[in-house]
Amino acid sequence: MGLNDWLIALHLLSAFALAAAIVLFWVVIVVVRRTDLPEQVASAARLLPVGSVTVAAGSIGVIVFGIWLAIALDEVKVWDGWVLAAIVLWAISTEAGRRADPEFDPCVTRANELVAAGQTGPDAELAELARTRTGLLLHAVSTVAVLLILVDMIWKPGA
């Protein structure tokens, strides 16, 4: 196996890590939006640290190995339209994901505070924090951008 084979494999593994983390965040979002019980929210939130590490590794890996590949492969140039489109979409996805994260922090903090205080019953403020529209919208934007990157990578418009 040559260097380029390794680069493609690492680029693909990073893309899967990014997509897997997005799925994980969707699962947590769906769970917390469907409940107003602090323990349920706190339980779902325990998945988040793994999601954060995975999304960081995936995002960095996909751009680093992707650009490295574009430089290494003779038939691809960094300034090709579809490569530039992917870089722009990656930036949109990363920024939307980064902004979505703090939107859910107050909900997790509130749930942990309630659990620590021994309050296990439904909480209206928690339910309101969990149903953040901004957080949902930003995560949806991040997801759509990643889907468009996949479409761009497979169809390679203009190549």
Next chain:
Amino acid sequence: MLASIRPDSWNLPLFVHVIGAMMLVGGLLVASTSVMVARGEARVLRIGYLTMLAICLPGYLVMRVGAEWTYSREQLGDAPDDPAWVGIGYITADAGALLLLIALILGGFGLRRLRGGGTGMLRASLVISVVLLAAYIVTIWAMGSKPT
């Protein structure tokens, strides 16, 4: 940079294959994480199992349909022997289907037993998801690097 330039007719089957595989791997990440962070807490294990049922199972089916569709479009079956990376894909997909089925059945019983307080079967079901995730990481590497 998922692969080099290929005929347009291969793109849609490949897209279906990859999107299904991403759903499958994403669901397995959730299931694996849940068993690792649960510390025996049934609520977290339940999230992991329901994710396997709602995301991994449909993801697997989409991935498998896309794989066969891509295989026929690329006419890989015309060659006397499959390339090694296709072989790895078939082995992990077929063995993975069996393991996923076992995990879902085991977890289904485990979910019923939760009312009695036991989490052993649900945990065992989710441990299988860790094995599956490891196998699919190797498969993704093989699909990308295409070793001979």
